[in-house]
Amino acid sequence: DGPVLICHLGMSGSFRVETAGSSEVPGSFHQERSKIAAHDHVVFDVTSRKGVRSSIIFNDPRRFGFMLFAEGAPDTHPMLAGLGIEPTGNALDGPLLASLLKDRRSPLKTALLDQRLIAGLGNIYVSEALWRAGLSPLREAGTIAGSAKKAKGQSERLAEAIRSVIADAIAAGGSSLRDYVQADGSLGYFQHSFAVYDREGEPCQKPGCRGHVERIVQSGRSTFYCRTCQR
């Protein structure tokens, strides 16, 4: 009952709890979180029933995080209510992916970036997953959602590619562009190596493929793909 505070950590946010000189950052992060006071944006001063006072501090160097007050159940808030399924785990399989893409005329890449269908699948991961699955980002999304055996195989392959791309990214550091704290305390970029993303003009890495990686723009975002093996 009463208002709910919705907090999103964005890329680099964290909460820090300080109690009488001790400080801890709850949660599990692959990279160490910033504790630099210049990036403290919100401080909650709280007192426990036993009278112990603590500060709960929201720190976010990149400032992609946010906080919102909501009335009622948080999952009905407009920021959360329309979100699609999570791309992690085994829930995303061929039949589910096919049901999401069924009858969609938009390009496959564009549909996969639609947060109302799949939540949190980013631009880089979509390019990588389509390359792994051997599917063109330009093909109509609904074409892999038919009842034919071929379409079933394609949606199965793409679901598997999405799951594996996400799993690999988590294993490699949780993000495509990973944070690291530089000597001066600021956060810098460390770019992973991707199979196609940001590799325009380079030979395709798929065994036996003689194609090259091309860059095109779809819905204002870069897409990298190989037209030889992605159909």
Ligand SMILES: [Zn+2]
């Ligand atoms: Zn290729």
